[in-house]
Amino acid sequence: MELGVYSFGDVQIDPATGGLGSTAQATRNLLEAIQLADQVGLDYFGIGEHHTHEMPASAATVILGAAASTTKKIKLGSAVTVLSTDDPVRVYQQFATLDAVSNGRAEITAGRGSSTESFPLFGHSLRDYDELYAEKLDLLLQINDNPRVTWEGRFRAALDDALVVPRPDEGKLPIWLATGGNPQSSVRAGMLGLPISYAIIGGQADRFAPLAELYRKAGAHSGIAANQLKVSVASPGYIGADSQQAKDFFWTHWHRTMEQLGKIRGFAPPPRWSYDREVEGTGALFAGGPEEIAERIVKLHGALGDMRQFFQMDVGQMPHKDFLRSIELLGTRVKPLVDAELAGQEKKENINV
Amino acid sequence: MSEPIIGILGAGRVGTALARLAVKAGYDVRVATAKPPAEIALLMEFTAPGAKAETAADLITASDIIILALPLRKYRDLDPALFKGKIVVDAMNYWPQTDGHLPEFDGAESSSEVVQRHLAGAHLVRGFNHMGYHEFEQDARPEGATDRRAMTMAGDDPAARQAVGDVIRRLGFDVVDAGPLASARHFGIGTPIFGAGISASDLGDLLKAVA
Ligand SMILES: NC(=O)c1ccc[n+]([C@@H]2O[C@H](COP(=O)([O-])OP(=O)(O)OC[C@H]3O[C@@H](n4cnc5c(N)ncnc54)[C@H](OP(=O)(O)O)[C@@H]3O)[C@@H](O)[C@H]2O)c1
Numbered sequence: 001m002e003l004g005v006y007s008f009g010d011v012q013i014d015p016a017t018g019g020l021g022s023t024a025q026a027t028r029n030l031l032e033a034i035q036l037a038d039q040v041g042l043d044y045f046g047i048g049e050h051h052t053h054e055m056p057a058s059a060a061t062v063i064l065g066a067a068a069s070t071t072k073k074i075k076l077g078s079a080v081t082v083l084s085t086d087d088p089v090r091v092y093q094q095f096a097t098l099d100a101v102s103n104g105r106a107e108i109t110a111g112r113g114s115s116t117e118s119f120p121l122f123g124h125s126l127r128d129y130d131e132l133y134a135e136k137l138d139l140l141l142q143i144n145d146n147p148r149v150t151w152e153g154r155f156r157a158a159l160d161d162a163l164v165v166p167r168p169d170e171g172k173l174p175i176w177l178a179t180g181g182n183p184q185s186s187v188r189a190g191m192l193g194l195p196i197s198y199a200i201i202g203g204q205a206d207r208f209a210p211l212a213e214l215y216r217k218a219g220a221h222s223g224i225a226a227n228q229l230k231v232s233v234a235s236p237g238y239i240g241a242d243s244q245q246a247k248d249f250f251w252t253h254w255h256r257t258m259e260q261l262g263k264i265r266g267f268a269p270p271p272r273w274s275y276d277r278e279v280e281g282t283g284a285l286f287a288g289g290p291e292e293i294a295e296r297i298v299k300l301h302g303a304l305g306d307m308r309q310f311f312q313m314d315v316g317q318m319p320h321k322d323f324l325r326s327i328e329l330l331g332t333r334v335k336p337l338v339d340a341e342l343a344g345q346e347k348k349e350n351i352n353v
Numbered sequence: 354m355s356e357p358i359i360g361i362l363g364a365g366r367v368g369t370a371l372a373r374l375a376v377k378a379g380y381d382v383r384v385a386t387a388k389p390p391a392e393i394a395l396l397m398e399f400t401a402p403g404a405k406a407e408t409a410a411d412l413i414t415a416s417d418i419i420i421l422a423l424p425l426r427k428y429r430d431l432d433p434a435l436f437k438g439k440i441v442v443d444a445m446n447y448w449p450q451t452d453g454h455l456p457e458f459d460g461a462e463s464s465s466e467v468v469q470r471h472l473a474g475a476h477l478v479r480g481f482n483h484m485g486y487h488e489f490e491q492d493a494r495p496e497g498a499t500d501r502r503a504m505t506m507a508g509d510d511p512a513a514r515q516a517v518g519d520v521i522r523r524l525g526f527d528v529v530d531a532g533p534l535a536s537a538r539h540f541g542i543g544t545p546i547f548g549a550g551i552s553a554s555d556l557g558d559l560l561k562a563v564a
Contacts, residue, residue: 181366202487203485
């Protein structure tokens with residue numbers, strides 16, 4: 001099973017002013033984080049398109065392109081690309097270029113995004129929320145299938161036998177569909193035969209089990225081979241050497257982010273008791289010590305059959321060194337435990353049959 | 354009303370979570386979206402087995418209580434004539450971030466008051482709005498449980514509030530009746546109750562403090 005990290009590029013506190021620090025520094029910090037993730041053997045790093053001062057990772061492929069030259073094996077993707085407000089031709093070109101410079105390690109995860117700053121930024125109307133996404137996904141998939149595209153839609157100029165290059169050596173780019181739990185998205189991904197990425201950011205994570213089942217069933221209905229139907233999970237998480245300290249530490253930063261979000265969107269930030277309930281068992285927040293996090297990853301894997309889980313660690317102006325430490329522990333402590341446990345389970349199954 | 358049939362418009366996060374709870378509580382549950390029922394039959398089979406996919410028009414005719422769980426930006430698609438005399442629960446919130454800017458919801462009144470004016474003949478109750486969909490099942494508890502949470506609701510027809518209150522209780526929550534629909538603005542987005550997840554007595558205190 002693959003493990004990884006995703007980030008929107010969390011900005012640090014400026015010690016001089018006590019306010020938000022440099023967005024440029026936050027961007028450089030990501031390069032260091034991706035390099036470390038590769039060194040400690042993690043499988044995936046995703047950059048989520050974001051357009052705020054707190055989280056400024058607006059140009060994922062630039063960061064990933066730079067990271068491609070300092071890393072060897074780690075897969076480099078978006079988590080997510082807000083496809084609704086981007087041009088699929090340009091998205092494809094950028095990720096295909098990333099794929100070329102990283103020797104085949106690029107992935108696209110397309111989604112609507114949980115924040116909608118990109119709509120006014122790129123001159124799109126939220127009125128077209130559903131239609132924009134459907135149309136742009138359609139074009140992106142067509143470009144992935146064929147370098148020459150003839151296409152017509154509402155939201156960009158038509159294409160007449162247009163050539164989109166470069167092309168990936170493997171023929172196609174992995175394109176994941178991201179969803180926050182709307183069941184129709186699971187059906188859509190299954191019918192299209194696209195891998196699906198569940199963003200599970202609150203509540204109980206195993207509520208996604210029926211959706212994963214629905215996804216596979218929808219895929220089977222459309223004649224998609226089972227091995228093409230992949231599930232991944234993105235969730236908040238933080239690993240520290242000591243379980244309780246890790247939970248207390250992550251609480252301060254996660255809570256700050258929820259407060260910032262709550263102020264914009266008008267909800268009360270979840271209280272500590274609710275957090276405590278979600279950092280254990282089947283909860284969606286993976287903060288804690290290496291052993292328990294490994295155990296919880298394996299447990300969720302049992303419910304969802306996910307082939308990858310990756311964590312958003314740097315939230316709420318977390319000091320960079322703590323972010324790096326958590327990445328290191330995920331690679332050096334959690335990953336071997338997960339590998340060993342899953343290998344043991346497989347062996348047992350083989351004996352039983 | 355002996356055993357009401359529950360119809361849910363919308364098969365998204367909220368619609369399927371409520372459908373699951375309602376099936377579990379023993380209700381006859383129908384679900385519809387804007388699309389033909391065949392398109393959501395598979396989806397319902399996995400997300401809320403036991404709930405029946407129907408056309409929206411059939412659902413509205415057959416159901417005693419209709420829950421609106423579609424994006425608010427689509428409310429004008431609802432045909433007022435079909436809703437005459439029906440008990441309707443409005444679970445929709447106005448999220449400009451995804452609904453886009455809808456000028457009719459700019460004022461101080463609750464979005465449900467606007468929806469009630471559109472569905473003029475319906476007995477509308479605002480409910481299920483101030484909790485995240487993932488909390489519906491996580492927090493549902495049998496009557497009398499010490500950690501049972503509360504939901505509030507508001508609507509101009511006391512009989513409709515009574516009927517909706519019964520459903521909310523059976524789904525697993527205590528009920529704090531906020532009274533007429535105009536009080537719905539006290540538990541909308543941006544109020545302390547929105548997202549709070551609290552007991553009936555705490556919720557009652559918060560309502561008293563703002564009313
Ligand atoms: N998410 C939450 O935690 C939460 C909590 C409380 C309240 N709410 C409110 O509940 C509503 C639904 O939210 P959600 O998160 O469940 O959204 P969602 O996952 O996007 O689902 C929306 C559902 O509505 C259906 N729909 C769209 N137009 C329709 C129409 N004209 N008639 C019938 N069905 C229609 C959609 O299906 P088709 O497009 O295929 O027809 C889809 O099944 C929103 O107003 C939201 O503000 C949400």
